[in-house]
Amino acid sequence: MTSKSTIYDFVIVGSGIGGLISSVLLAMEGHSVLVLEKNHQIGGSLQVFSRDKCVFDTGVHYVGSLDKGENLYQIFKYVGILDDLKMQRLDQEQFDVYRFEDGKTYRFGLGYEQFKKGLLEDFPNQEKAIDLFCQKVIEVCNSFPLYNLEEDSPSNYIDNPEILSENAFDFVDSITTDEKLKSILLANGPLYAAEKEKTPLYVLALITNSYIKGSYRFINGGSQIAKLLTKKLREYGGEILKHQEVVSANYENGSVVSVVTKTNDEFYGKTFISNTHPKATIKIFGEDHFRIAFKNRVSKLKNTISSFMVYISLKKDSFPYYNYNFYEYRSYDVLKAIDYTPESWPEIIFCCTPTTVNQGEFAESLSVMTYMDYSEVEQWADSFNTISDKSQRSIDYENFKKEKVEKILTFLEERFPGIKGKINNIYSSTPLTYRDYIGTEDGSLYGIKKDVKSIMNSTINSKTKIPNLFLTGQNLIFHGILGATIGALVTCFNFIDNKTLIDKIRNQDEPKI
Numbered sequence: 001m002t003s004k005s006t007i008y009d010f011v012i013v014g015s016g017i018g019g020l021i022s023s024v025l026l027a028m029e030g031h032s033v034l035v036l037e038k039n040h041q042i043g044g045s046l047q048v049f050s051r052d053k054c055v056f057d058t059g060v061h062y063v064g065s066l067d068k069g070e071n072l073y074q075i076f077k078y079v080g081i082l083d084d085l086k087m088q089r090l091d092q093e094q095f096d097v098y099r100f101e102d103g104k105t106y107r108f109g110l111g112y113e114q115f116k117k118g119l120l121e122d123f124p125n126q127e128k129a130i131d132l133f134c135q136k137v138i139e140v141c142n143s144f145p146l147y148n149l150e151e152d153s154p155s156n157y158i159d160n161p162e163i164l165s166e167n168a169f170d171f172v173d174s175i176t177t178d179e180k181l182k183s184i185l186l187a188n189g190p191l192y193a194a195e196k197e198k199t200p201l202y203v204l205a206l207i208t209n210s211y212i213k214g215s216y217r218f219i220n221g222g223s224q225i226a227k228l229l230t231k232k233l234r235e236y237g238g239e240i241l242k243h244q245e246v247v248s249a250n251y252e253n254g255s256v257v258s259v260v261t262k263t264n265d266e267f268y269g270k271t272f273i274s275n276t277h278p279k280a281t282i283k284i285f286g287e288d289h290f291r292i293a294f295k296n297r298v299s300k301l302k303n304t305i306s307s308f309m310v311y312i313s314l315k316k317d318s319f320p321y322y323n324y325n326f327y328e329y330r331s332y333d334v335l336k337a338i339d340y341t342p343e344s345w346p347e348i349i350f351c352c353t354p355t356t357v358n359q360g361e362f363a364e365s366l367s368v369m370t371y372m373d374y375s376e377v378e379q380w381a382d383s384f385n386t387i388s389d390k391s392q393r394s395i396d397y398e399n400f401k402k403e404k405v406e407k408i409l410t411f412l413e414e415r416f417p418g419i420k421g422k423i424n425n426i427y428s429s430t431p432l433t434y435r436d437y438i439g440t441e442d443g444s445l446y447g448i449k450k451d452v453k454s455i456m457n458s459t460i461n462s463k464t465k466i467p468n469l470f471l472t473g474q475n476l477i478f479h480g481i482l483g484a485t486i487g488a489l490v491t492c493f494n495f496i497d498n499k500t501l502i503d504k505i506r507n508q509d510e511p512k513i
């Protein structure tokens, strides 16, 4: 047991990007901060693994808003990690390529000018619709002052709540009768697990705009973000401990005084921030301490679908390095891809060639992601396997994975003929892998699903009814590295004056966005 002599100003449970950014922002203000992480590696979805001398990202393939002066660029600069990040900007003409069964490709380019130009080449008669799309995306983003790091960013982060209830598909459907253009405007849907009836327009807008404004890959993986944030945290006197799974909390007079880990260590704090999913937070901090209405709401929350990942190490100099991503669709009905059947799976695969130091014309590896519902692996739900808590899953599970890998390879071979002969080794992960490493109940890709029909029910506040317990991470506002970083600002506004913090972020000798 840890002695009570150390009482931290802040104890943060989980070292995802939201927990880490919060920790550094608070430490920069002079607070004593402790981060507790259950895993062997810090960073949550920023974790990487290495096979055959290739580094594979598990949950970050490319990140937007990193061009000079953009929102994530400014925040990363403020926390002091920007200059040390090793990044590769994706191609100006095309950072994403969408390819279909008929072999036709479409692309999104960087910057609104290039974005429009690329689309107009494929849809010369659709200038009005393409303009309407861009205008609306920008207008929606402008309703989120915090997203634009505006100096009067309100702590509730949105100016115009009506915008939350606009549906992404309905909007795209309303601006054109060209069915192919509609498909292309929604083709980056896997970035936000798009669903026709549910996905709000603001989710499409915040995500799509961010990628248009500077899409980057991280050289040798995104874990460098976590490593640099950890270094900064330590420089400011903060601490981070790994292999510390928080399992419960102790209270005095209705406030949390300490958290206890699986190994029975106890850590004391004045304020606690949970970077875990709200359902996990309720379990850790004790059901009895939350209001029934909140517990009911959280218990009904649906998460976004999970994923199946294939990681391929390639034979030397056999497969080109592409400085953009491929979204390979079977059908132009792009939003149907998430509702796959066992026969039709996979209806979409996202493919990217991770970038390395001194990247040449050939790729060392290929990462492939597709949707997978947790129900497909639920029969093995009793098994658990991470580096710090190792165990074998069953032969059946391994056979299931092999069968799925074969299907992905068949699809890959159709789109990249000859690729099978270029493979060195193949590794894969399922929703169970994400469940075990991240601590969500179903390995969800992006946390809580935003449902346009009940948007307030799928929105989580950073404050809880426990006076000194707060939340951070992808479930607050939106997901992704940018979303969870902005979520961390919202969390920190509870402790740092919002105007002061935004002023500091903006006043860094860089052009303002």
Ligand SMILES: Cc1cc2nc3c(=O)[nH]c(=O)nc-3n(C[C@H](O)[C@H](O)[C@H](O)COP(=O)(O)OP(=O)(O)OC[C@H]3O[C@@H](n4cnc5c(N)ncnc54)[C@H](O)[C@@H]3O)c2cc1C
Pocket (backbone or CB within 6 Å): 013, 014, 015, 016, 017, 018, 019, 036, 037, 038, 039, 042, 043, 044, 045, 046, 058, 059, 060, 061, 062, 063, 064, 244, 245, 246, 247, 275, 276, 280, 284, 307, 369, 434, 437, 438, 439, 444, 445, 446, 472, 473, 474, 475, 479, 480, 481, 482, 484
């Ligand atoms: C397959 C996949 C691909 C993705 N691709 C991209 C992409 O290309 N670009 C992008 O921007 N975003 C991408 N995302 C989304 C992005 O990675 C996430 O939205 C973001 O990283 C979530 O950050 P977070 O702060 O919510 O924390 P998380 O990453 O969810 O981390 C939570 C942390 O809490 C820890 N934890 C949980 N329970 C406990 C406990 N009891 N005690 C201690 N620690 C605990 C976990 O171990 C974990 O480290 C992807 C996600 C996935 C899954």
